[in-house]
Amino acid sequence: MNLVIRNGISDSMGEPLEVGIVDGVIAAIAPSGLPPGDQEIDAGGGMISPAFVEPHFHLENALLWDGAINQSGTLHEAIELYAQIKRDLTVEDIVARSGQAIRAAVAHGVLWLRSHVDIDHIAKLSILEGVVAARERYRDIIDIQLVAFPQLGMARNPEAVDMMWQAMENGCDLVGGMPHGERDMADAARHIEIAFDIAQAHDADIDMHIDETDDPYWHSLELLAEKTLETGWQGRVTAGHCCAMSAWDDALAERVIDKVRRANIHIITNAPINLMLEGRGHKHPKPRGIARVKELLEAGVNVACGQDDVQNMFYPYGKMDPLEVALITAHAAHLAAPGEIQAAFDMPRANAARLWPLPDYGIHVGAEANLVVLDARNAVEALRRQPDRRYVIRKGKILAETETKVSWH
């Protein structure tokens, strides 16, 4: 064996676990006693988990934090601020800031990252050029999917439609969208229609920003589910944010969640960003402004969580740690019972792997060795302490090692 990880435990049941790797692939799994490897590492009694997936991020404006102060704290002002400067972003700058975000993510055990790329009449394809260069630069440490994201609308901004078609020919893997950014629900339907036309022509999956607002008028998630069923795109569509469902009445929520389940739409909640941006216009009691995570999970819908932004006009915080995002999600969605804690822990792992999709995800013989060794014994410890990622291993190669030491005096 090339590499053997000893003295670990499994990520679900906490049973003793050793993993042996040959040529980047998991070749043996046992509680103990694997034959010696060329290289050996000690998990220190910690968990050996499949690596993390960051399913919803924006590389190009990560760490874009120079003077762009969002006075109102709203999504609307963040988009306006960003629109003023996006044209001037250079390829070098995008690669440099993306690199900082990617390295932080990988050190936290993220080996797959899906990034939405602004495609519109202002930036045209210039931002895409930068993000494609970043993907190329870091291809040896992380897999990146790019989503063509028409943030400024397609029905109200027809110029963006042509750019979207071009984006799919120039490096984007998925078709994105933001139907609630249109004028009304009729235009939102048109927006979804256009996105599906592009996706069908390219045999591409879809991942849209959906109803990122606390205004219950918007229910484009229902249109997305109906269109998914109509086109047979079940399992190939992801909806991020889905905040408006927190403001819907229960009857509407029940109806739409049922359609989402039947359409096999994956939901990504972006709780840190939504808690920060939503509810700004409300007096108390203020809405939480996040997707109905519990109801979705209870209905059997696949729910993942995503970082979305790191230190920019949308959100001043974030450290590219999926365990921090899962912990904030657990607070926002009232996930505190043992089964719910496990669900939160699974969101940036198996759940996000389903929407990528990564059919071979997990720890089993024959799977690619993409692993993270966590200094934690179970899900609640992983979320509570967000402990050191002792080793991050990609395709059998150790990429990063972290050990925090406290010195007492």
Ligand SMILES: [Zn+2]
């Ligand atoms: Zn986003």
